[in-house]
Amino acid sequence: ASSPKNGGRVRTVDFTKVDVNRLPTVILVGRPNVGKSALFNRLIRRREALVYNTPEDHVTRDIKEGVAKLSDLRFRVLDSAGLEMAASSGSILDRTATMIAKVLSRSQFAIFLIDARVGLHPMDAEVGRWLRRHAPGIKPIVVMNKSESLDDASGSLTTVTVEARRLGFGDPIAISAETGLGMADLYQALRPLLEDSMRRMSKDECSEENSSCEETSCCENDESKLPLQLAIVGRPNVGKSTLLNALLEEDRVVVGPEAGLTRDSVRVQFQFQGRTVYLVDTAGWLQRTRQEKGPASLSIMQSRKHLMRAHVVALVLDAQEIAQEKRSMKHAEVVIARQAVDEGRGLVVIVNKMDLLRGKRNSALYEKVMQAVPEEIQTVIPQVTGIPVVFTSALEGRGKMAVMHQVIDTYEKWCSRLPTARLNRWLRKVMSRHSWKDQAAKPKIKYFTQVKARPPTFVAFVSGKTRLSDTDIRFLTRSLKEDFNLGGIPVRIMQRSMS
Numbered sequence: 001a002s003s004p005k006n007g008g009r010v011r012t013v014d015f016t017k018v019d020v021n022r023l024p025t026v027i028l029v030g031r032p033n034v035g036k037s038a039l040f041n042r043l044i045r046r047r048e049a050l051v052y053n054t055p056e057d058h059v060t061r062d063i064k065e066g067v068a069k070l071s072d073l074r075f076r077v078l079d080s081a082g083l084e085m086a087a088s089s090g091s092i093l094d095r096t097a098t099m100i101a102k103v104l105s106r107s108q109f110a111i112f113l114i115d116a117r118v119g120l121h122p123m124d125a126e127v128g129r130w131l132r133r134h135a136p137g138i139k140p141i142v143v144m145n146k147s148e149s150l151d152d153a154s155g156s157l158t159t160v161t162v163e164a165r166r167l168g169f170g171d172p173i174a175i176s177a178e179t180g181l182g183m184a185d186l187y188q189a190l191r192p193l194l195e196d197s198m199r200r201m202s203k204d205e206c207s208e209e210n211s212s213c214e215e216t217s218c219c220e221n222d223e224s225k226l227p228l229q230l231a232i233v234g235r236p237n238v239g240k241s242t243l244l245n246a247l248l249e250e251d252r253v254v255v256g257p258e259a260g261l262t263r264d265s266v267r268v269q270f271q272f273q274g275r276t277v278y279l280v281d282t283a284g285w286l287q288r289t290r291q292e293k294g295p296a297s298l299s300i301m302q303s304r305k306h307l308m309r310a311h312v313v314a315l316v317l318d319a320q321e322i323a324q325e326k327r328s329m330k331h332a333e334v335v336i337a338r339q340a341v342d343e344g345r346g347l348v349v350i351v352n353k354m355d356l357l358r359g360k361r362n363s364a365l366y367e368k369v370m371q372a373v374p375e376e377i378q379t380v381i382p383q384v385t386g387i388p389v390v391f392t393s394a395l396e397g398r399g400k401m402a403v404m405h406q407v408i409d410t411y412e413k414w415c416s417r418l419p420t421a422r423l424n425r426w427l428r429k430v431m432s433r434h435s436w437k438d439q440a441a442k443p444k445i446k447y448f449t450q451v452k453a454r455p456p457t458f459v460a461f462v463s464g465k466t467r468l469s470d471t472d473i474r475f476l477t478r479s480l481k482e483d484f485n486l487g488g489i490p491v492r493i494m495q496r497s498m499s
């Protein structure tokens with residue numbers, strides 16, 4: 001790595017094995033004490049940081065730089081904590097601001113931290129205005145740090161979320177740099193940005209005439225048209241590889257390392273009805289599948305990593321095993337299915353090897369499996385009704401189209417955004433349609449809005465001291481799913497009181 005241009009001094013360098021110069025740069029900004037250094041340390045883990053001294057105006061301040069690793073993403077991360085945006089009579093000191101502006105000019109992205117326990121501080125708004133002025137090209141990702149102790153049920157997280165949106169930089173992400181909570185959400189927010197930037201870089205390197213540059217999807221506004229990240233998970237021998245081969249048969253396959261990802265990360269990409277689908281973590285998965293053939297265990301930790309990267313998780317089960325046992329799903333499978341939903345991913349369940357249950361002798365078993373699996377999924381994941389279940393024979397290539405249709409349908413629902421006006425018309429209807437045993441218990445919801453997609457997340461503003469009970473939330477969730485065709489995916493409703 002080279003020394004910084006501002007005459008700083010390099011203390012430590014350890015950018016091993018990575019071509020740092022090609023990595024996109026993300027700067028961490030925020031007022032003092034929001035946890036920038038804590039997040040920086042989490043992102044670079046034990047790797048060493050590069051520290052510049054920027055002697056200016058007789059004060060020596062540090063900017064830390066390191067290579068961040070977040071799942072399969074690599075990026076350069078700059079911590080401006082050493083250059084505190086100290087406030088002087090309400091405005092950021094010019095001197096430090098100039099220094100940060102310099103660093104900002106070398107960054108393509110910013111993570112803007114606020115302290116979730118404090119809520120939106122006037123100084124945060126100041127930082128936001130400052131960012132707009134000095135880096136109009138950067139739309140920061142707003143991160144509400146220290147949210148590990150904030151309770152969603154009590155509405156405190158919702159309150160901060162609503163406040164943080166007022167910064168005007170879109171949906172904030174709740175994290176805890178200390179415990180690691182929310183890193184999956186941060187990953188999901190960063191990944192498309194970083195990938196876009198890597199793509200643009202490689203496009204710039206192409207000659208103008210070379211029109212064969214792929215990927216125009218980054219220009220799309222409709223999120224559901226963006227490439228879909230699919231994870232195929234399941235215990236060894238259930239037929240994941242066979243299913244994948246069946247899916248790929250008629251499609252173009254591209255296998256190769258990608259810029260911005262780890263070198264060993266290989267991705268399978270295929271087209272399905274004009275849509276790009278990426279298979280998450282193919283390399284690791286294929287390797288594992290090979291290694292794990294012996295002991296029939298499903299690595300829960302590995303799958304957790306998959307889930308973090310996936311938009312939709314396809315959980316494959318073995319029909320013959322189900323036919324032979326009382327319960328459809330093994331413990332590990334239940335854990336994975338629950339994790340997928342808890343992490344807000346779309347879930348599609350695939351019951352494979354149905355061909356083994358064909359024939360007269362097996363017809364009762366066939367029926368049993370067809371009925372038992374959806375029922376059991378409903379029992380183990382009661383919060384999401386209508387999770388799609390597809391019955392396949394990967395060996396015979398049967399059911400693969402249905403798998404892809406369900407995967408894409410789930411993805412599209414997962415990306416839905418409903419306009420506020422429509423939601424409020426709906427709310428009035430639903431509230432008048434439903435009768436409460438005790439009229440006094442009828443929740444007084446003033447306003448209902450979707451704060452985020454992927455998965456769809458809503459906020460209900462309730463008046464005064466009233467609170468929505470769990471039953472109310474379940475009722476609203478159910479109605480929302482029925483009326484807007486959002487069945488089968490996790491949908492979140494939060495509440496906030498409004499005077």
Ligand code: GDP
Nearest residue numbers: 032033034035036037038081145146176177178
């Ligand atoms: P910076 O000034 O923005 O770099 O903030 P620091 O990273 O130095 O953190 C300020 C304080 O907040 C320290 O005492 C941290 O231990 C604490 N802190 C940072 N992240 C978290 C978090 O996620 N949860 C909690 N509870 N405390 C945190």
Ligand code: GDP
Nearest residue numbers: 236237238239240241242289352353393394395
């Ligand atoms: P993975 O470990 O989950 O990737 O499973 P594989 O795709 O390697 O399949 C394990 C075994 O199950 C292989 O012998 C496959 O031929 C067989 N298999 C996979 N799908 C089916 C199916 O739909 N029907 C039948 N009868 N066998 C299958």
